[in-house]
Amino acid sequence: MNKKSIIIGSGIAGLAAAIRLRNKGFEVNVFEANSYPGGKLSEIIIQGYRFDAGPSLFTLPDQVEELFHISGKDPKAHFDYIRLPVACHYFWEDGTQIKAFGDTKKFAAEVESKLGEPASYVFESLQKSAFIYDHLAPLFMHKSLHRFGTWANKDAIKCYFKLGKLGIFSTMNKANEKQFSNPKMVQLFNRYATYNGSNPYETPATLNIIPHLEFNIGAFFPKKGMHDITLSLYKLAVNLGVKFHFDSKVEEVIVRDKKAIGVIVSGNSHFADVIINNMDMVNAYKTILKKEKQPNRLLDQPKSSSALIFYWGIKKVFPELDLHNILFSENYKEEFDHIFNKKSIYQDPTVYINITSVNKPDDAPEGCMNWFTMINVPNNQGQDWDRLIQEARKSIIQKVNRILKTDIENLLEVEEILEPRTIESKTSSANGALYGNSSNNKYAAFLRHANFSSEIKNLYFCGGSVHPGGGIPLCLLSAKIMTDMIKG
Template sequence: MTKKAIIIGAGIAGIASAIRLKVKGYQVEVFEANNYPGGKLSEFQLGNYRFDAGPSLFTLPEQVEELFRICGKNPKDHFEYVKLPVTCHYFWEDGKTIDAYSDTYKFAEEVETKLGEPSQNIVKALKQSDYIYRHLSPLFMHRSLHKWSTWTNPQALKSYLKMGKLGIFNTMNAANKKSFKHPKLVQLFNRYATYNGSDPYQTPATLNIIPHLEFNIGAFFPKKGMHDITLSLYRLALEMGVEFLFEQKVEEVLVENGIASGVQVGENIHSADIVVNNMDMVNAYKSILKKQKQPTKLLNQPKSSSALIFYWGIKKEFKQLGLHNILFSEDYKKEFDHIFNQKVIFDDPTVYINITSVYKPDDAPKGCMNWFTMINVPNNQGQDWDSLITEARKNIIDKINRTLHTDIEPLIEVEEILEPRTIESRTSSAQGALYGNSSNNRYAAFLRHANYSSDIQNLYFCGGSVHPGGGIPLCLLSAKIMSEMIE
């Protein structure tokens, strides 16, 4: 008899889990409270502008391609992307700019020319990032940290001898100040802490693993936009026979004698041999698992930062802007202090502008651009968000005007806002945190929920709030780690 798996949530990890379990021979049903797949990785239309709603950076495309290959399909027939020659354009108010070329040596030359930073410092730092990746990714990204077999395999034993070189005992900022002479370059590399909602002045230097993904491997863009990651995998799942049930909110995970036996949706009971939770771990325990033993220590961990996003249709083309753009704060340390300690928004925020119409012109009318304009903000702890958002909008516009020497307000044709409260309500992310628990200490990797329940048999977990973490590649890897635990 075919075994049945129920997946709660059609986020990108839930879709990937469905595909992997289908390949293993399971009958798979995915229950999703919204009327669309993808979770944060969705899209919307605003007037004549199309926007990718959520994650805007695409790395490790092989994690997407692998899902097609295990289904016996050629990824290129279903999903196309291009490698970015420039990963990001950086701007400071004093007029300094840096184009972060994907070619290491071209990037090093750019930094030496623009900032006077010796090119060998860039090369050395990116080699160190590669070193961290080679030693830690097999341990932290591709295996469960909650199984003894992870810690006793040969790769792990080799890594134990190199812990001092992997940045575990230092902060990201301290490591970057040691690597670079110019404060602007320290700031540029400190930015990678925000990729999982952390503070570079607190998070361990092991997070200097992240630049390796952008520079040594590469950053990419799906030809049809980021949402095509969701759509291509959703179509693949449908072709494989996965059943999606939208606007079907799971009320409870059913547990009998310590074994997950299915879910309750409304008044209906749906039985299953295994249940996979793709919902935010914290909110899952507060709602659909509220009758079960609570992992109190994990639930009480500080949460990552959130985001305030203004989706703007801009009636002008800015030739100096690319797909990814950063307008840096003049006081980075104070900005993070406001986010993580004061729980408010700094009046000189670092502004990220993502413009997909640079690579996908039909996302905006001719002569226009679709700006996904984002700043990092604290997670929702009951702040007066209406006042904070009004003030932040003014400060963001002032920052853009000062840095790009423009007057952006009259150019805004359409506007939509996403903020911590709506992030939580739409995606069930606890406190609107984008990446689950914070990574602001050296033990953070161990303070994420496992990909399985240690208390409830046949209950598994995937997604950005559990191991190995947030972001598209790690969400896809969470599905892989989870599925490898199942017979």
């Protein structure tokens, strides 16, 4: 008889865990509180406009493809994507524009031409990013940090002799100021701290690993949109025999003699040999694990930033805009000080605009664009969000109008808003934080919950709030690390 497993939540890590466990011979039941799979990686459709609701950047596509390969399927037959010729289009208030071409030689030439920054500085920076990745990825991204064997293998030993070059003892901003002569390039590379909700003026320079993913490996776009990652993996899981139960909120994990044996849903008990939590770790301990010993040291850690997103249907095509666009703040340090210290929104926020209709025209009516317009904001600490959102909307519109020389409000056809309070209610993310605990100190990697419980046998964890962290690739890797611990 096959072993039974229960997965709490069908976020991207929950889907990956379901596929991996099914391939190990487990009977898999997934209980999801929402009426749809995917968690943050879902979609919104409004009056002919389609928006990817959450994550908009796609890197390390091999992590998605691997799930098809282990299932005996050809990924291209079920999920297809392209490599982006331009990773991002950057705009500044003084009229400067930089296209971050996927071809690093073109990107370096663009930077040298527009900013006077020597191309050699760009190549050197990306080489350093690759160096960090080559040394830390095998250790921090592909293994548990909470098992002795991780620290006694050749990958770990190799890192011990390179600690000074891995950015652990500096901040991202200091490393970038040392690397580049032009403040705009420092700002451009500091932006990568936002990929896991961190502050570049506090987070370790180790996070300079991220540009390697975007430039040296590549930024990609699923041909059917980001939501197709969810849909393709959900279909794969169903075809493998995974059973999904939607509108089924888990009320409690059943623990007997320090062993997880099942869950309670709508007052009914469901039993299994292993229980996997894909719910935000903090909220899980506050709700479904509230009777168990609490890892207070981890629960009390500062949380990552959140987001304020305006989904705008725009009755015009802006040919100067790409799939990913950034309109930078004039004072980046002050913006992050507001987010992490003042717990507020700076009057001149950096604006990110994701427009999938650039690559997928049917996401907007003809002659229109679908703008996913986002700024980084603090997580929910009880602020007056109604006032903050109103003020931020005004600031964003003014900034867009200045830089693009337009009157964007007269072009708005539809609008929907996602903010920290609704992020928390829809995705069970503690305080609406997008990436769980903050990474604003050099010990952050060690202050994430393990992929297993040290107190409760047969209880495992995956998703963006546990090791190795948030974002699609790391969530998928969390499922891999976790399922590798479970015997089939």
